[in-house]
Amino acid sequence: MSWKIWSLKKSPWVFHVNTGACNNCDIEIVNLLTPKFDVERFGIKLVGSPRHADALLVTGVVTRQAAPRLQEVYRQTPKPCVVFCIGACGCHTGIFKGAYHVVGPVDKIIKEVDPNAIIAYIPGCPPKPEAMISGVVKALSVL
């Protein structure tokens, strides 16, 4: 396994992107940092720039306005990286399916710029923090 993948698995640094969400997933992501869940003890760190990220935590349905920005953030993230589609919205636009301003879901928009993107799905509305941790760990273990 390449040293890049090894370091990603050891201590994934994640960057959070909201593409048009109700905020529940976003709040549960921030919850991961707090004492009850405390993901920093696993080496998972929320970073302030995609340039430092190994993984993107993407929430939201991808609104029309957000789509180009999501693609730009993906381009800026060094490869290899994993795109985590968080929540029902991230996985398949959830209850907002077919809405006039929704162009997602996330995987469709990412694949437009990289058909070989590594994408993982963590469903839930919102997924519980335990589910997110479990999803991240599971995805990294199969890499």
Add this chain to the structure above:
Amino acid sequence: MNREELNSRLSEIKNKLIAIEQKTNSRIYLLCEAENSYDISKFLFEDVGCRFVIVTGIDADNCFELLYHFAYDQLGCVITVKAFIRDRESPAIESITPFLPAAEWIEREIHDVLGIDFKNHPNLRRLILADDWPAGVYPLRKDLS
């Protein structure tokens, strides 16, 4: 102000209204033509002291309706000014933003989704639709399913 006083104040603008509908004790609807909505809204906000809540825009087949919802909190009443815009080709109404800054975004949004022009709005630019959303396409109109 008690309930009688409120009713008496509302009747001051009777000449600008088509009708006053009292749906329940705390829900009053003031129906009017579009050209009177500015004066009625100003009266409610400045003279009666109502709080501005929101504006609902409706594509009602033969006309557009703009419902200006105000609250008279002391009596727990919601007073809605229901303005009818009869011209479907070029729907327009006087903006209330000049005396009510709270209405700025709300009128911009209605402009985006229903295509209604707000005359004398200080900043009637696109607010909620994407930069590349096609002009002339109004998502909340009934002909767009």
Add this chain to the structure above:
Amino acid sequence: MHDTVRKPVLAVGPFHPLQEEMEFFQLTIDGEKVTDIDVRLSYNHRGIEKISESLQFDQVPYLVSRVCGICSASHPLAYVQAVEELASVKPPERALYVRTIINELERIHSHILWVGLAGHFIGYDTVFMWAWKYREPVLDLLEEITGNRNNYGNVKVGGCREDIPDDFAPKMLKELDKIEKKMEMLTKAVLDDPVLHARLKGIGVLSKENAIKYAVTGPTARGSGVAIDVRRDDPYAAYGDLDWNVITRPEGDVFAKAVVRLLEVFESIKMIKQALKKLPGGPITTEVKEIPPGEGCGHAEAPRGETFHYVRSDGGNRPVRHKIRAPSYVNVPSFKASCLGGHIADVTLTLAAVDPCYSCTERLAVVDQHNNITHNYETLLKLSREKTAQIKKAFGLSGLKMEDL
């Protein structure tokens, strides 16, 4: 046109590490003072009102719960109240009490979340960790009752879906006592901390006059001396039966709004305790066969302010029109009035005091006239925290943690 302004522009927009566009807020600055503000939404626009027209009346609560995750009990409640008004439906007493309890639990965890975020913005990360830790028991209670930590899906036209079992009340009361003690500690620490007084007082002031012109509601209004609260002004659910106080402060600054939120948590705990004691027996739902043609307005006091829903029916099984007024949508423009003349180190805090959705406050960047980012969110956060550190130093308290006070 704002685009031709030559002065440097502070863009409060979706987090983007590079330059080009800034969505959300564009602030014009002169030196280090904010002089103007422009807003560009769209990033979060999902077209919910249109979706509502394609759903049946009973499906809509699930949709509007997700307008904003942290007001996810208030939106469906305002909606079903609008439909119940139009259809002249009276839910059973017990349902009204269950609705009240769920909504007050939401208010508690929302306000505690806010306190944590405010702490984060000024560099009191202990407060952030602490507050978000003490939010968890409230979320656990909600999960035990409704099955979810958020997006409870508990209201329907005519009543509620999940009941609060009578034997659950003692556990709830015990948890609430614990939370109350913790909140007493936190509130005292905030009110006694001279650094917080210096950091938050006089910052982001929204005058009473502007609070009215911008039609703000919730703690944003009550912290500016505007004594409005839907729960008292147009009582709904069981609020008319309970004994509680509307909390207001006249100063209009960030400190006042923090105090309002902290004290409201105690009122909420008080209300839940009363509601549990008075919880009537009986069913939690009444059957609703059809929705006649008509229109109705429903409003609720969400943690952020008034949630107002208007629903029109033509007698079919879907709303013909459903208007949703989220409190933040009307509160956020007041940022213009409370931010102008302020320092850029205070921008994150002033925006936070309005309490928009969390993701909105993340979207900050300073951009110069060539649209190059000079300060991003990270830097603005740093500026805010540095200001706190300077104040601490002035008090001779550098290095002191809040729990030491």
